[in-house]
Amino acid sequence: MILAVGAPVFLGISRAPSRMVSAERMYDVMQGVTFAPGEVAMVWLDFGPNTIAENEPQAVVIIEHLLRRRVPVVLLSQYQQSERFLTRVPQEVAQRLEREHPGQTWRYGEDWINAGYKPGAAIFIQALVSAPDVAKFLGRDVTGMPIAHFPRFAQIGGVERVKLVAEVTGLVGVFDTVVQFFQKKGYRPTLVHGCTSITIPEAYIFLDSGQLNGLLEGIAGAAWYSEVLRKHFPASDNRDLLVTNTALSAAHIMIILLIALGNLIPLLNRFKRGRHG
């Protein structure tokens, strides 16, 4: 197993990832949303270290796309363990973008803010939705600065101005809460979702019903999304993700072989015994 996975990683072998229709559609959705001045995107990072493998790449591609579009992003979470990712992911994306475009800057407080961990799940979200002023409702960011004092985020106003909501999570029930409560009369945000592979089959029923507008399917989805991004922003570099994805494919093959063996060998034995006895 280690070998199957290690080889691509070590030699940096990377194959084009499998085509993920859902990821392509999601790119168009994210590209399609238009943001007037004062309107923002809200990104929920609800994953801890447990699902870092799948959720972090997803968070990266989503935030990367929004920052490339210069959309002001409000980051927050329903899950305390995502504390670190709320600060790290956008920082790293910003640094990468600045390397990619010398002279341009992506900065905290201008391009994104981090409202931190918000307890209360459903109660919090339904209050957020009915709040007259989102910036005021969110109070302070993690550094203790009132969010209303960041010029680009002061003018959000009601939740109607949150045009896009992204939910990246591997937890059961968290995504459901957003689907159920992030809406009010005459308002439903464009909702995109990065899910760990476990919940892919679940997410599809929400895609079908239009309650969910875009889906990243585990790491494969993130890999294909980064391919799509690269098509539109050729300078962007995503080799690491592709290597990971290739290693993952190798691991899949191993598993399939193991299952096959596990079923064939007993069968053969029975067949032999059948002949001798």
Next chain:
Amino acid sequence: MEERNQGLSGGGVRRDTRALALRVITFLGGIYFFLYFITPESIIEGTKIKSAHEAISNGFIAVSSMAIGLGVINILMAHGSKFIFLKRGWQYSAALLLGLLIMIGSTLAHWMMTRHSASQIRDVQIIGDFAARIVEDAKLGAGNERSFSPTGVPELSKRVSALESYSLRIIEKIKAEESRVIKIAQGDLATTQLIRDSEQELLGLRESVSTLSANQWNTLDATNESALAQVSQRAAKVASSYAILKRKENGTKFSSRLYDFLYDGLFNHLGASMFALLGVYIAAAAYRAFRIQTFESGLMMAAALVVMLGQISFGKVIYEDMPSIRQWLLEVPNSAAFRAIRLGAGVAGLMLAIRMWLSIESAKSGGDKK
């Protein structure tokens, strides 16, 4: 004998009243959100509820977030005693307590640090806000200003001079700090450049502040207004670049380093590894456990195979349309079947929610021990 019976029955009565109290409180816990939901928008809009809803919800969250101490107390009780009395496995309890305390400590320290610099940044922002507010209030006219003071809002000239002296004080403070930071960051071009820029902005601000005293401030005329507007614009610039500088500086402080180390060095790796074990289990089970014995499991494995091949980069090698077959399988049969499951589960959830809210549990199934 007599007394004991009294006592027993008394206890029984108390238990009943408590059970009743529990039912009532549980009901009250739900009644607000229930009514909020079933009342039509149009009626709610009329009432004050809509404006208070935000605060009320916060109140609910406040109740449950009062539980934050429980986890820590439980750990301290369980592992603290183990550690103190050196019971078996005390060294593990020690590790646990260590993790707990370091985490609380460093996260608190990190918070305090950022809070402090946030308030410093705020001090700078106030220049701009205040300048803008002076204009706003003057336009609203004496008596109905937005600003508030028990002794009444002072007249224009007093406020402007207050603004002036305050701004000059802050500007000096920032100057001092920047000269300090520039020493720390020698070599780091980005930071030095930042400081150079903000020095320019500071000069700009000071200049526009000093023009204030030149004007007449008995009324708010066009020149006055533009002067104040300029101050607030430039102050905002200064504040934002000062904020950037502060964040850069904080990043290099020990408490941030430790904080990052605890998360990136320990917490994330430990958590990731714990669950990575599952990857090993599944690999092991693939050979041992996943036997296709029944028609059911055969059917399931077939579907699983399609999905697995469809989502990996080698899938296309085996069959060109693997990804699209996977897509179809997820979109049609899977979605239909899972939606049915979900609807069923949803209905079950609804009934259970109603039972939970009205505390309907059969005593036989231990409901009374809730």
Next chain:
Amino acid sequence: MNGLEHATPAVIALLVAAFLLLFREFKRINKGFEHNIRRIPGVDAIEGAVGRCAEQGRAVSFTTALTDVGPVLYACLGVLRSIAKRVAQYKLKLLVPQYSPEAMAVVEDSVRDAYNEAGRSSLFDPESIMFLSSEQFAFASGYMGLLHREKPGAAFLFGSFAAESLVLSEAGQQVGARQVAASASPEQVAFFICTCDYTLIGEELFGASAYLSRDPIQVGTVAAQDRFKLIIVAIISVGVISATISNWFPELSWFKPLNLLSLGWEGK
């Protein structure tokens, strides 16, 4: 797309229906009405597994894994109680490994009840309800160890499971136990299906429990659920028909009964 923050007339109607159904069922059952609950294959599997243990004189293990005190646990207890009764009758050994202390108290009571009901209260051994650990994987490895020691002839996995499900069910498979699982969470069902002899899916747990325990509250809830789901099925059927008709005969496309669901109080 319109969102829902306050109930629409249709929602109120459905909500009222839900309340009425629930209380109607409770009332009927208290009056002594007997629902004939479908005997699902899962029940046969459960009884078969216990019977096998009786023949071989092997122990029976039953775990509610990570389930904490709540409706799901009560459903599991409905099943556990009937299993414990048979175990008591056949004088078999019962193993009930525990994860959460709160649940443990409730579980112990209902097992004791079962032994009493079977008239074998003397055979009840409190040790058989054993606390392993309240850490997911510590519990899993503890369970593994237990099964390898005791080699039960039947292992029942009922309740809410998470990532540890595979570890648990594989352990049972290795010691050759007849395994029946019931998972409230669909993510884990797949693993049970390929490692257990029979798997109850989702609400089947409630169905089986109602069938075995005949507990009025549980039976009433299941009955009410069935009737509410019937309403949903009816709505969907009407919707499908109307959608088909309006596709087939465009001149009839004004006929959209489904719009009633999203109709607001203002009538639009």
Next chain:
Amino acid sequence: MDSAALWTSGSTLVGGIATLAIFSFLIKENGFYRFFEHLFIGIAAGLTPVLVLRDFLWPQIIDPLLGSTITHYPDGTTSERYQPLYLLYLIPIGFGLLYYTLYSRRHSWMAKLVIGFTLGASGALAIRGFFSEVIPQIVSSCKPLLVFESGGALALWESVNNALFVAILLLVLNYFFFTFGREGSLRSRSANWGRPLLMVCFGAFFGSTVMARLALLVERIQFIVRDWAVAVGSAVGIG
């Protein structure tokens, strides 16, 4: 090597050790593993209280209560009046503090009241959640069995898919009815047809879960054979 780089490589080194410690569980449960496992539990437990305080209690409850959301201007005026209604926040705070009666035998029933209160709230919200989730689900399940292209010709593939979708949906729903139809009636006989259909769904779950679990493993192996190995190398290089 400047301090920043030292800190990062340091955390990589420690991270690698931690990873290996956890993986040593695969050989057998050992003290090394238990130590790091407990460290993790401790860290995770330490996270919540501080974050709840920092990100919710402080900004949303205590700030308004203390009036620290109000700006004080240099001329002694404030941005707005203090809103005394915020004092009402003291009620939920006080009520919530009853949680801590758990630690007294005599008064622990009061903690049950708080728990009951929160349960009631979540129950009532779950009712709303059900409808806001399920109604769109129902609506989108009403797929036309016949789909025509703009030209008027029958779109066979779509029609078949829709019919399939509706059929599967209804059969599986039927599988989860328990109190209808006598033994042997068509409904109760048809009930079990739903099960094979469910298997396709669970196959999808199986395949996806395999990917999820493997992804975790791959990420770790990647970290060890790449980042950690490099860090160790450079560390040895230094020493």
